[in-house]
Amino acid sequence: MSYMTIEDTIGNTPLVQLKRIPSNLATQRNNIILAKLEGNNPAGSVKDRPALSMILAAEKRGQIKPGDTLIEATSGNTGIALALVAAMRGYKMTLLMPENLSVERRQSMAAYGAQIILTPKTGGMEYARDLAEKMQAEGQGVILDQFANPDNPLAHYTGTGPEIWRDTNGAVTHFVSAMGTTGTIMGVSSYLKEQNSQIQIIGAQPEEGSQIPGIRKWPEAYLPKIFDAARVDQVISVSQANAEHMARKLAIEEGIFAGVSSGGACDVALRLAETVENATIVFIVCDRGDRYLSTGIFPA
Numbered sequence: 468m469s470y471m472t473i474e475d476t477i478g479n480t481p482l483v484q485l486k487r488i489p490s491n492l493a494t495q496r497n498n499i500i501l502a503k504l505e506g507n508n509p510a511g512s513v514k515d516r517p518a519l520s521m522i523l524a525a526e527k528r529g530q531i532k533p534g535d536t537l538i539e540a541t542s543g544n545t546g547i548a549l550a551l552v553a554a555m556r557g558y559k560m561t562l563l564m565p566e567n568l569s570v571e572r573r574q575s576m577a578a579y580g581a582q583i584i585l586t587p588k589t590g591g592m593e594y595a596r597d598l599a600e601k602m603q604a605e606g607q608g609v610i611l612d613q614f615a616n617p618d619n620p621l622a623h624y625t626g627t628g629p630e631i632w633r634d635t636n637g638a639v640t641h642f643v644s645a646m647g648t649t650g651t652i653m654g655v656s657s658y659l660k661e662q663n664s665q666i667q668i669i670g671a672q673p674e675e676g677s678q679i680p681g682i683r684k685w686p687e688a689y690l691p692k693i694f695d696a697a698r699v700d701q702v703i704s705v706s707q708a709n710a711e712h713m714a715r716k717l718a719i720e721e722g723i724f725a726g727v728s729s730g731g732a733c734d735v736a737l738r739l740a741e742t743v744e745n746a747t748i749v750f751i752v753c754d755r756g757d758r759y760l761s762t763g764i765f766p767a
């Protein structure tokens with residue numbers, strides 16, 4: 468008898484159809500909207516996939532070994548996921564994040580034994596990333612660098628993409644993902660377009676002035692190195708207010724308790740569903756809503 472390990476529970480997340488939120492127009496146009504529930508991963512987000520992929524691949528290449536210290540600048544979910552995988556495989560984990568990110572995230576990382584360094588909120592993620600580089604240069608640990616590491620999109624090329632293709636029986640016509648490191652959209656796009664080059668890949672990003680945890684409209688100089696604009700057919704902006712509204716609506720009308728970036732991706736998928744016909748639109752639910760309780764976006 469051989470049993471599963473926690474590692475085996477990463478991936479193969481459910482793909483579920485929205486039943487109540489889609490407008491009459493979207494339904495009359497014979498469109499199906501499917502949510503891929505990445506919050507069902509063991510550390511609660513889509514980031515469990517690249518965290519496992521980056522650590523296993525670096526181990527295989529002999530770049531790291533259990534007992535080493537890993538360093539990462541992360542807006543939250545990657546930190547929690549890396550902390551899980553580091554705990555699973557015996558690494559020390561140091562995480563750098565802006566001080567204004569939600570307290571649940573910090574507590575979850577600490578629960579998995581990670582050390583957390585808070586950086587000034589005025590410097591944003593750019594400051595945290597620069598400090599991580601400095602620490603690596605000083606020999607304090609190894610950066611996996613989710614923004615430049617091909618093993619990040621690879622996790623979605625070998626996992627998320629094939630799962631969507633399999634679970635729609637190849638019927639998927641549109642894929643919508645919020646963009647942070649862009650690992651999800653890059654990896655899924657590569658896989659799906661190899662199966663059917665007609666599949667449309669749509670990125671969701673916060674509109675100017677909106678703040679949505681985990682995703683960014685990157686300044687040119689900080690665009691993730693793994694990003695290739697040719698793999699995205701369309702980028703659609705979403706406001707923070709609409710993303711938060713849709714996160715609440717997903718919970719109340721569909722029973723899907725998801726984070727704000729998932730609300731943003733859902734908003735984009737629904738707008739798209741009013742403009743196309745006979746489409747099967749898949750969007751990513753990146754994480755769970757309980758990760759945002761202290762932010763007050765789900766009022767009691």
Ligand SMILES: Cc1ncc(COP(=O)(O)O)c(C=O)c1O
Pocket residue numbers: 512513514542543544545645646647648649650651652680681682726728729753754
């Ligand atoms: C809440 C949330 N949404 C979306 C994303 C974007 O995923 P990706 O980095 O694969 O673009 C992230 C990434 O960390 C995230 O934490």
